[in-house]
Amino acid sequence: MAISFRKTAFWGVASDIAACPPSDRPEVVLSGKSNVGKSSLINALADNKKLARVSATPGKTRLVVYFSVDDALYLADLPGYGYAKAPKNVKEKFSKLCDQYFLSGRKISLVLHLLDIRHDPSADDIRMLEYMNQAEIPYFLVFTKCDKLSRAQMNRKIHEFGKILDFHDDARIYAVSAERKVGLDDLRHGIEEFLFPAEET
Template sequence: MKVTKAEFVISAVVPAQYPEDALPEIALAGRSNVGKSSLINRMISRKNLARTSATPGKTQQLNYYRVNDDLYLVDFPGYGYAKVSKTQRAAFGEMIERYLLSREELKLVLLVVDMRHPPSKDDISMYEWLQHYNRPVCVVATKADKIPKTRRQKHVKIVKETLGFKPYHSFVMFSSELGLGKDELWAIMESHMGTKDHEEEPYPDSENESNEHL
């Protein structure tokens, strides 16, 4: 997708604040400081629309970014940050769960993980939760530029094995610095934008090797 227009629209907490124009929505979930804001900025070719922060856990709402008047990127609060209180973490969880279970406009969830490290317990829990409720999911392994090319496949294998990755889901190796995986991720996102069905049908592994995007 060629992005000609992108804008921040609203920080929403409750459904009454969600946009009502029925555009497809792509949500981004991941732990604090995993690089979701940088990913958004790279995808829309803007430097600072999604503000990155040196303070993990700063995002506390669902941040809506409208792209080309065609879709929304919805940035979730980062999870797993120790300095966020238990009460606040519980509130974040309820807000995210309510959105994921009830939002008809949701077409795909990007589960953003740090490719340099094995996925955390929170990453695994989120992936299992998304599978349980049949939410369409694409795992995006960021910060690939921090890993030598000769070792990237090893890290991908570790990420997939730790998550229990299913081959009928999409997987993209990504670098916000280099733009690696940008076109591939847009293609995946666009392929989900026209569907109204949340569910993904499993495919035989042998028929889906090409969909692992490696």
């Protein structure tokens, strides 16, 4: 099944689980720290700069934002965690929403867990991976902002991440740059192949 990521449209914002769309197609969730590049990646995958609001201010995306891709899957932009500057009550609200979302019983087909290639994983990143390993939620690790490093630096970083993080054996690793449009086709194909494996080859 060929998915056209260009046919991505804003579906809506959910402030709680009840407001999420019906679980009638696979849901691909973007998770990761605020400012890691989730909105930019959605725009880049869809090749539409205006789709997801790219915010320079950490912590601005406050709710789960849904996009419908080619009427075949949803992309869910989760509120990023680890808002260093957010007030405590706001932080608590975000993390509660995240927990609710993952525990809601919604069919989460795949998580794209984003990590900034330049930074070490946070305690939240490690916790998230542990959670997904334990809950058997499939995920891809997506290293963002790869334009910021040379290829050699990038490979070294990915190797270092491998020593710190307990990747699931099946987890695929992608390196992307939303800014330079690098690695996007690989990721699009990876998502497509994972959700809709070819029946026969």
